[in-house]
Amino acid sequence: MKYLEANHTDTVIEFGPKSVLRNLVRNNIADIKSYSYDKEEDVKIIKETLLNESVSLQAGFSIISRSLGIAVATKNYNWNNEEYAKGVIEPYEKVAAIQAELETSGRQPSREQMHMAVEMLKSVFRTKKTPINEQKKRFNQLFSETNTKKHFEDFEV
Numbered sequence: 001m002k003y004l005e006a007n008h009t010d011t012v013i014e015f016g017p018k019s020v021l022r023n024l025v026r027n028n029i030a031d032i033k034s035y036s037y038d039k040e041e042d043v044k045i046i047k048e049t050l051l052n053e054s055v056s057l058q059a060g061f062s063i064i065s066r067s068l069g070i071a072v073a074t075k076n077y078n079w080n081n082e083e084y085a086k087g088v089i090e091p092y093e094k095v096a097a098i099q100a101e102l103e104t105s106g107r108q109p110s111r112e113q114m115h116m117a118v119e120m121l122k123s124v125f126r127t128k129k130t131p132i133n134e135q136k137k138r139f140n141q142l143f144s145e146t147n148t149k150k151h152f153e154d155f156e157v
Contacts, residue, residue, distance in 0.1 A: 001028045013037060013046065015066070016073025037145075063146040064099045064109045067117035068092065070138050077129040087127025091120040114151055118142075122157070132157060 001024060004012065011033045014021040019036035026034050035042035071092055078084060095117050102109055109117070121142070125135045135157045143149040 001025065004032060005029050011035070013042075015069040017075075062099075062102070062109055063114045063142065063148045064095060064102065064117045066142055066146055067121045068096060068099060070142060071121055071124040074124060074128055074130055074134075074138070078127055083127055087123050091123045095120045111151060114148060118152065118155070125157075 004025070009032055012021060012025055012035070014034070014036040017038055019038055019042075022034040022036040022039075022042070025032050035046055037043060037046075071088070076084070076088075098109070098113050098116065102113075118139075121139070124130075125138075130138075139155065139157060143152060143155075
């Protein structure tokens with residue numbers, strides 16, 4: 001909290017499930033606005049005020065960056081280090097490299113890159129032993145927030 005305040009942060013948006021960061025900021029630092037992407041009312045405020053309604057959410061958060069965020073925020077139920085390295089860390093690092101390249105070049109992700117991000121997220125969910133109902137919820141959230149459902153018409157968990 002001190003770091004955020006010292007670096008003159010004016011807004012934080014939490015992308016993981018729940019709203020721990022949002023609540024910590026709200027309870028400790030009055031000058032920082034905080035929102036959680038897990039709260040519908042906060043998403044509405046983000047869209048209306050922070051994204052100025054004219055900017056689509058897809059422009060702000062690509063399916064690649066949002067997939068990375070979901071992967072990190074998903075609870076782990078698997079404590080086998082070898083499985084975790086192979087099923088979470090390796091695929092995550094590949095997709096993170098794609099994201100870095102896209103940010104450097106200023107390009108949008110290709111269809112193939114979007115599919116790689118979704119496959120990475122599937123691998124993360126399988127490896128972390130995420131319950132199927134949570135997987136479905138997160139994928140629906142991902143496609144909705146990034147306006148990419150049209151690219152995944154035949155998608156199944």
